[in-house]
Amino acid sequence: xxxxxxxxxxxxxxxxxxPLSPPAVASEVFTLAETAAYLRLKEDDVKRLAEVQxxxxxxxxxxxxxxxxxxxxxxxxxRPNGANEGIWAQAGSWKDDPYLNEMxxxxxxxxxxxxxxxx
Numbered sequence: 689x690x691x692x693x694x695x696x697x698x699x700x701x702x703x704x705x706x707p708l709s710p711p712a713v714a715s716e717v718f719t720l721a722e723t724a725a726y727l728r729l730k731e732d733d734v735k736r737l738a739e740v741q742x743x744x745x746x747x748x749x750x751x752x753x754x755x756x757x758x759x760x761x762x763x764x765x766x767r768p769n770g771a772n773e774g775i776w777a778q779a780g781s782w783k784d785d786p787y788l789n790e791m792x793x794x795x796x797x798x799x800x801x802x803x804x805x806x807x
Contacts, residue, residue, distance in 0.1 A: 720752040723759065 723745070724731045735752065737743040744758035796803040 716756045718754040718756060718759070720754075723752070723754040726756070726759065 718726060720731050720734060724734045727734060729737075734743070738745040738747075738752060738754075742762075743754070744762055745752050745754040793803055
C-alpha cells in the first residue's frame with residue numbers, strides 16, 4: 689500500500705486579536721472630532737474641557753487625542769466641589785462682613801485716593 693505525503697498547511701501571519709491589536713487600539717483612541725461626536729458636543733467645547741476642566745486628553749504634535757476609557761471614567765466621576773472656583777465663586781461672600789467698610793476705607797487711604805461712594 690502506497691503512502692501519500694500530506695501537504696504542509698500554508699502558514700499565514702498570526703491574527704492579532706489580543707488587547708493591543710491595532711484595530712482595538714485605534715477604536716479606543718479618539719481624535720478631537722470623534723470625541724466631540726462621542727460626547728455630543730462641539731469641538732471647541734471639547735478643547736475647552738480639555739484645557740480647563742481636566743477632561744483626559746493629550747495634545748500630540750498638532751492634534752488632540754483622547755482615550756475612550758479615560759473619557760468614560762471622567763464622565764462617571766462626580767463633579768468637584770470647587771468647580772466654580774475663581775472670582776465668581778467669591779462674589780457676595782463678603783457682603784455681611786462687619787469689617788468690610790473699615791477695610792475698604794483703609795485700602796483707599798493707603799492708596800491715597802478717596803473712596804468711591806454709592807448713591
